[in-house]
Amino acid sequence: MHISANVSERAKEPPNIGVSVVILALGPSDLDGRADNLPAANTVSGTAPDIHATASRTDTASRTSNGDAVPTLRIPLVRRIRQPFLGDWALPGGDLQGGRSLEYAAEKALRSTTSLHPQYLEQLYTFGDPSRSHGGLPMVSIVYWALIGETEAKDFREAQNVRWFPVNQLPPLAFDHKDIIEYALTRVRNKIEYSDIATRLVGSEFTLSQLRNVYEAIYGRKLDAPNFRRRMLSTGMVEPTGEKLARGAHRPACLYRYVAHAGTGKSATSAKPAKSGQPGHTGDTGTAHGTTATPR
Amino acid sequence: MHISANVSERAKEPPNIGVSVVILALGPSDLDGRADNLPAANTVSGTAPDIHATASRTDTASRTSNGDAVPTLRIPLVRRIRQPFLGDWALPGGDLQGGRSLEYAAEKALRSTTSLHPQYLEQLYTFGDPSRSHGGLPMVSIVYWALIGETEAKDFREAQNVRWFPVNQLPPLAFDHKDIIEYALTRVRNKIEYSDIATRLVGSEFTLSQLRNVYEAIYGRKLDAPNFRRRMLSTGMVEPTGEKLARGAHRPACLYRYVAHAGTGKSATSAKPAKSGQPGHTGDTGTAHGTTATPR
DNA sequence: TAAATAGTGTCTCTCAGACACTATAAT
DNA sequence: ATTATAGTGTCTGAGAGACACTATTTA
Numbered sequence: 001m002h003i004s005a006n007v008s009e010r011a012k013e014p015p016n017i018g019v020s021v022v023i024l025a026l027g028p029s030d031l032d033g034r035a036d037n038l039p040a041a042n043t044v045s046g047t048a049p050d051i052h053a054t055a056s057r058t059d060t061a062s063r064t065s066n067g068d069a070v071p072t073l074r075i076p077l078v079r080r081i082r083q084p085f086l087g088d089w090a091l092p093g094g095d096l097q098g099g100r101s102l103e104y105a106a107e108k109a110l111r112s113t114t115s116l117h118p119q120y121l122e123q124l125y126t127f128g129d130p131s132r133s134h135g136g137l138p139m140v141s142i143v144y145w146a147l148i149g150e151t152e153a154k155d156f157r158e159a160q161n162v163r164w165f166p167v168n169q170l171p172p173l174a175f176d177h178k179d180i181i182e183y184a185l186t187r188v189r190n191k192i193e194y195s196d197i198a199t200r201l202v203g204s205e206f207t208l209s210q211l212r213n214v215y216e217a218i219y220g221r222k223l224d225a226p227n228f229r230r231r232m233l234s235t236g237m238v239e240p241t242g243e244k245l246a247r248g249a250h251r252p253a254c255l256y257r258y259v260a261h262a263g264t265g266k267s268a269t270s271a272k273p274a275k276s277g278q279p280g281h282t283g284d285t286g287t288a289h290g291t292t293a294t295p296r
Numbered sequence: 297m298h299i300s301a302n303v304s305e306r307a308k309e310p311p312n313i314g315v316s317v318v319i320l321a322l323g324p325s326d327l328d329g330r331a332d333n334l335p336a337a338n339t340v341s342g343t344a345p346d347i348h349a350t351a352s353r354t355d356t357a358s359r360t361s362n363g364d365a366v367p368t369l370r371i372p373l374v375r376r377i378r379q380p381f382l383g384d385w386a387l388p389g390g391d392l393q394g395g396r397s398l399e400y401a402a403e404k405a406l407r408s409t410t411s412l413h414p415q416y417l418e419q420l421y422t423f424g425d426p427s428r429s430h431g432g433l434p435m436v437s438i439v440y441w442a443l444i445g446e447t448e449a450k451d452f453r454e455a456q457n458v459r460w461f462p463v464n465q466l467p468p469l470a471f472d473h474k475d476i477i478e479y480a481l482t483r484v485r486n487k488i489e490y491s492d493i494a495t496r497l498v499g500s501e502f503t504l505s506q507l508r509n510v511y512e513a514i515y516g517r518k519l520d521a522p523n524f525r526r527r528m529l530s531t532g533m534v535e536p537t538g539e540k541l542a543r544g545a546h547r548p549a550c551l552y553r554y555v556a557h558a559g560t561g562k563s564a565t566s567a568k569p570a571k572s573g574q575p576g577h578t579g580d581t582g583t584a585h586g587t588t589a590t591p592r
Numbered sequence: 593t594a595a596a597t598a599g600t601g602t603c604t605c606t607c608a609g610a611c612a613c614t615a616t617a618a619t
Numbered sequence: 620a621t622t623a624t625a626g627t628g629t630c631t632g633a634g635a636g637a638c639a640c641t642a643t644t645t646a
Contacts, residue, residue, distance in 0.1 A: 014313055015394050017436060098311050098434050102424035126422040126438050128398040138394045140313060140438075142422050209597075227636055229599070234634085249645035250597035505625075523609055525626070530607090545618035546624035 015128065015138035019105035020093035022124065022143065022184040023114065024073045025164070026150035026201055026217050071217040072166045075181065076113040077173070079161040085174030089163070091181075093141070106144035113162045118146035119200040122191075124184055132175060145184040149201040168220065192218055196237065199258040205241055207253035208232060232256075311424065311434035315401035316389035316473075318420065318439065318480040319410065320369045321460070322446035322497055322513050367513035368462045371477065372409040373469070375457040381470030385459070387477075389437070402440035409458045414442035415496040418487075420480055428471055441480040445497040464516065488514055492533065495554040501537055503549035504528060528552075 077089035094109045096102065106121060121144055128140040165171060167185060170178065192198050198214045199206075212228045232238050238256040246252035373385035390405045392398065402417060417440055424436040461467060463481060466474065488494050494510045495502075508524045528534055534552040542548035 014392055017310055017313060096310055096424070096436070099426050101426060102422065102436070123422060126398065126419060128392070128438070130395050130397060140392070140398070142424070142436075207598085224636065224638085225597090226599070226601090226638085231635080246644070248597075249595065251599080251643035253598055503625085520609065520611085521624090522611085522626070522628090527608080542617065544624075545622065547616035547626080549625055 015130075015140050017096040018093050018139055018141045019096050019102060019109055020091040020141050020143045020180075021106050021109045022091060022145040022181055023076050023110060023118070023148060024145060024167075024184065024188060024218075025075070025114075025148040026214065027071055027074050027166075070220065070222055071213055072168060072220065073185075073217050074164045074166050075170070076162055076164050077171070078113065079163070080174050081161065088174040089165075089171045089177075090174040091143070091177050092162075096142070102142055103144070105142075106146070110146055114148065116148065118148050120147040120197050121145075124180070124187060127176075127180070143180055143184075145187065147188070147197060147201060188218055196258060196260075199237070205243070205255045205257050207245055207255060208238075209253055211238075211256075311426075311436050313392040314389050314435055314437045315392050315398060315405055316387040316437050316439045316476075317402050317405045318387060318441040318477055319372050319406060319414070319444060320441060320463070320480065320484060320514075321371070321410075321444040322510065323367060323370050323462075366516065366518055367509055368464060368516065369481075369513050370460045370462055371466070372458055372460050373467070374409065375459070376470050377457065384470040385461075385467045385473075386470040387439070387473050388458075392438070398438055399440070401438075402442070406442055410444065412444065414444050416443040416493050417441075420476070420483060423472065423476070439476055439480075441483065443484070443493060443497060484514055492554060492556075495533070501539070501551045501553050503541055503551060504534075505549055507534075507552075 076092065078092050080086055080088050080090050092109045092113045094105060094112065096105045102123065103121060106123075107117065110118060110121075124143040124145045126140060126142045130138055132139065132141070167181070170181065173181070188197070192215065198211060198218070201214045202210050208229050209225070211232065212223055212225060215228070216223055237259055239259050241255045241257050243255045244252040245255055372388065374388050376382055376384050376386050388405045388409045390401060390408065392401045398419065399417060402419075403413065406414060406417075420439045420441045422436060422438045426434055428435065428437070463477070466477065469477070484493070488511065494507060494514070497510045498506050504525050505521070507528065508519055508521060511524070512519055533555055535555050537551045537553050539551045540548040541551055
């Protein structure tokens with residue numbers, strides 16, 4: 001329901017609620033040869049045509065000085081078509097409807113840019129400072145973050161004004177969305193240590209190299225393969241299936257599957273708000289603030 | 297502005313926003329002598345006149361089998377005076393006013409039960425499942441958690457229908473507030489590892505025993521004094537003032553002060569949405585359970 | 593065979609915890 | 620001297636990371 005009132009009246013009313021999503025997707029792992037041909041989203045009003053050209057050929061893998069490829073996470077962003085921050089890129093988002101869960105709203109926002117559902121979805125933070133609106137209506141933004149595997153990320157929807165960016169090559173972002181994305185990244189990198197989110201991004205059976213690639217994409221750096229292997233196996237979270245997978249001119253790799261609840265006694269998966277099914281998060285570091293959102 | 301509409305209409309409207317606070321307070325450290333004599337939380341109906349009297353003399357220390365006292369955190373709760381959950385205890389909270397920050401609303405809720413301001417205040421989580429309302433209006437709750445030192449906690453306000461409970465002896469709680477409190481506890485215990493929140497609860501100068509007591513209260517268990525000392529000193533977060541504090545028939549203790557930004561290179565406090573002032577949270581622990589995804 | 597990835601062995605360093613022992617105050 | 624707390628020394632074991640080396644496949 002929209003009530004027409006002037007601005008000063010509006011300031012006294014409770015703010016609107018929006019839900020935004022930071023979508024983190026693994027790029028295709030075939031880093032061989034061809035540089036990524038990311039789809040170009042069209043510019044709004046002729047704003048810098050070259051941006052797209054350059055960006056659309058951005059590789060999702062960055063190469064270290066060593067020459068080894070490191071897979072990179074990508075994020076879909078939406079171009080703003082009105083003030084403030086017209087022409088900048090922003091996180092996908094939408095309104096919160098009464099009678100629906102927060103997660104539902106987050107998923108809906110997610111579907112507006114990708115047609116697939118995420119492997120993982122968790123609340124990140126709620127931003128509500130009045131300063132965030134930058135001239136728009138007062139807005140509280142509940143931000144979620146989602147993880148999407150590489151198979152699903154392949155057929156993302158090519159919507160108008162939607163584009164995917166490697167996390168290390170983000171365009172100018174609206175509001176404080178850059179902070180929010182960085183915050184989401186630290187959260188994921190933290191969470192991958194004590195949860196099973198990484199195994200959700202590979203198939204039910206996987207080689208340790210594949211799993212390691214997921215970690216490398218999230219960390220943004222190479223990991224020592226021998227040490228990674230030992231660490232994974234010592235936790236008891238994975239077990240060999242007995243089968244092997246040959247892929248190329250080299251020794252085939254053993255396949256593994258995820259084992260729930262194993263763990264070496266570390267607390268592993270635990271604390272969460274439980275009952276209501278909210279994901280919960282814990283540790284945390286940073287501070288957030290900002291703004292946000294859904295400023296329409 | 298209250299708009300009268302029937303329930304089915306209301307369900308379509310955006311839900312209201314509330315802000316609640318989990319207030320964690322250190323109890324007075326005079327643990328000598330007397331064992332725990334906790335008040336029984338009274339049952340719903342009769343409002344039990346003796347409640348207040350008993351509560352104010354509640355001991356905040358629990359004793360291990362060893363006989364060593366472990367200080368315990370306490371939480372102020374508010375008795376509900378209407379349905380649903382009439383008579384149960386709930387977290388202090390209030391509405392979110394437009395034009396005010398979330399933190400402001402949290403502090404205001406905090407003041408409604410204690411007249412003092414917290415040493416630390418951080419957003420915990422936002423709960424918004426429609427099922428939470430249990431017959432009430434749809435409500436999104438942005439929950440904060442606060443830490444209060446023992447000196448300030450001494451003169452907390454004894455308001456009607458407000459009582460302090462040790463975290464390990466909570467009464468029947470309304471809604472999902474028990475989950476929320478447990479979630480807050482895991483967050484604090486996690487956060488104390490890589491932030492300076494513990495030092496905020498002691499004075500500007502403190503002995504390592506005093507600091508250790510804060511840790512023990514938050515962890516809810518005894519810590520090895522020699523190891524604790526080494527750990528604190530090795531981080532470089534504290535430095536000796538050169539003075540000593542004599543308190544009792546034993547060797548006096550050296551005084552220390554907190555040193556900002558020291559650290560042994562551990563990441564310590566870091567990632568946060570930066571720009572503005574919200575506290576942010578990071579790591580996290582739990583797993584969020586399943587979650588995942590978009591089941592619809 | 594060469595190339596490339598899979599996988600093992602081993603060494604070092606750091607850190608948490610257990611715990612024996614020493615130090616210094618009041619009574 | 621006794622008692623209670625402050626503080627030191629030292630040993631152990633777990634885990635992260637560096638890195639040399641072996642294994643197995645295709646071309």
